[in-house]
Amino acid sequence: MNPSESNVKPPLWLLAELTYRCPLQCPYCSNPLDFAQQEKELSTAQWIEVFKQARAMGAVQIGFSGGEPLVRKDLPELIRSARELGFYTNLITSGIGLTQKKIDAFAEAGLDHIQISFQASDETLNAALAGSQKAFQQKLEMARAVKAHGYPMVLNFVLHRHNIDQLDRIIELCIELEADDVELATCQFYGWAQLNREGLLPTRDQLVRAEAVVHRYREKMAASGNLANLLFVTPDYYEERPKGCMGGWGAIFLSVTPEGMALPCHSARQLPIRFPSVLEHSLQDIWFNSFGFNRYRGFDWMPEPCRSCDEKEKDFGGCRCQAFMLTGNADNADPVCSKSEHHGTILAAREQANCTNIQVNQLRFRNRANSERVNSQLI
Ligand code: FES
Numbered sequence: 001m002n003p004s005e006s007n008v009k010p011p012l013w014l015l016a017e018l019t020y021r022c023p024l025q026c027p028y029c030s031n032p033l034d035f036a037q038q039e040k041e042l043s044t045a046q047w048i049e050v051f052k053q054a055r056a057m058g059a060v061q062i063g064f065s066g067g068e069p070l071v072r073k074d075l076p077e078l079i080r081s082a083r084e085l086g087f088y089t090n091l092i093t094s095g096i097g098l099t100q101k102k103i104d105a106f107a108e109a110g111l112d113h114i115q116i117s118f119q120a121s122d123e124t125l126n127a128a129l130a131g132s133q134k135a136f137q138q139k140l141e142m143a144r145a146v147k148a149h150g151y152p153m154v155l156n157f158v159l160h161r162h163n164i165d166q167l168d169r170i171i172e173l174c175i176e177l178e179a180d181d182v183e184l185a186t187c188q189f190y191g192w193a194q195l196n197r198e199g200l201l202p203t204r205d206q207l208v209r210a211e212a213v214v215h216r217y218r219e220k221m222a223a224s225g226n227l228a229n230l231l232f233v234t235p236d237y238y239e240e241r242p243k244g245c246m247g248g249w250g251a252i253f254l255s256v257t258p259e260g261m262a263l264p265c266h267s268a269r270q271l272p273i274r275f276p277s278v279l280e281h282s283l284q285d286i287w288f289n290s291f292g293f294n295r296y297r298g299f300d301w302m303p304e305p306c307r308s309c310d311e312k313e314k315d316f317g318g319c320r321c322q323a324f325m326l327t328g329n330a331d332n333a334d335p336v337c338s339k340s341e342h343h344g345t346i347l348a349a350r351e352q353a354n355c356t357n358i359q360v361n362q363l364r365f366r367n368r369a370n371s372e373r374v375n376s377q378l379i
Helices: 045-059 074-085 102-109 121-132 136-149 162-176 192-196 206-225 282-291 319-325 345-356
Strands: 013-017 061-065 088-093 112-120 153-159 180-187 230-235 254-257
Touching: 045 074, 045 282, 061 074, 074 088, 074 102, 088 192, 102 180, 112 282, 121 136, 153 162, 153 254, 162 180, 162 206, 180 206, 206 230, 206 345, 319 345
Parallel strands: 013 061, 013 254, 061 088, 088 112, 112 153, 153 180, 180 230
Antiparallel strands: none
């Protein structure tokens, strides 16, 4: 059956990647490696048209991300339009470029929620990872300003082998800044993180220690009535079953890149698939009828071992992007799965994590000089 006639539900989540411009250079950025080749950005009116179409289809939540979305001068206008359309609006930012005046303007435009990301709990490591000496103090200042403004605030730390051992200090910092939610997300390996995987993947011992720290703080906070919500995300690489990535391909999530390419996940532009542009097709048509969005819907596309697996309705065969990056074929089972014939690549990465000695300054930082053209044959 044509999926457009089946029971495909409309998207709930729209991720508006407003720009690939960013003042920081994090070596685990999920942006594509060739981001510097993509200089075009949708105009204000084009973005608002995307929001209208997504909302008309039923999407309820919008994330403004990038790159660093604060570099878009029209951000208050975009927030206002999305809010007026009825979206719940999230700003996902490094905090660099944020000012008290902008916080006021975003509040006035109706922004619901701000997430600020940090690189570490101390200035030196934060500067080394972000590629900016001033970033840490700016982030502290803006986190305090966001909180003082009454926003619900999420602090996000991407964890990896260079900062995971300071997790207790990270959590202390979040408590001090009065975060409402804390996301301690161990690096997932897409984009620049995949390029730097050997230098970022924590060891199993590091993860076990980190889990114990989180557990201790959860108990401590519950006892003291200080209830910041601690979310700890472990990396796929230490699992035996894959995650149900994005809640299923083309099921709830729709991402639009700075120049208007519509994707079923933020990493899919690396796949050898020609994804449609919002400048050439309506979102309705893209979501229900495009080849790219239908490519991995349902179960008919699955080869073994996924096809006959009794867990396929839970994990959908895992992540298509990870399958492509690790096996060269996005149809394969995600190698995180121990049933995959490629699971050895995951075991080898775990093994490598025990013996590598790559330092922060040896990582490949996300900047224009390091950005490389990726050539894929598109279908
Ligand atoms: Fe693309 Fe998982 S990140 S399918």
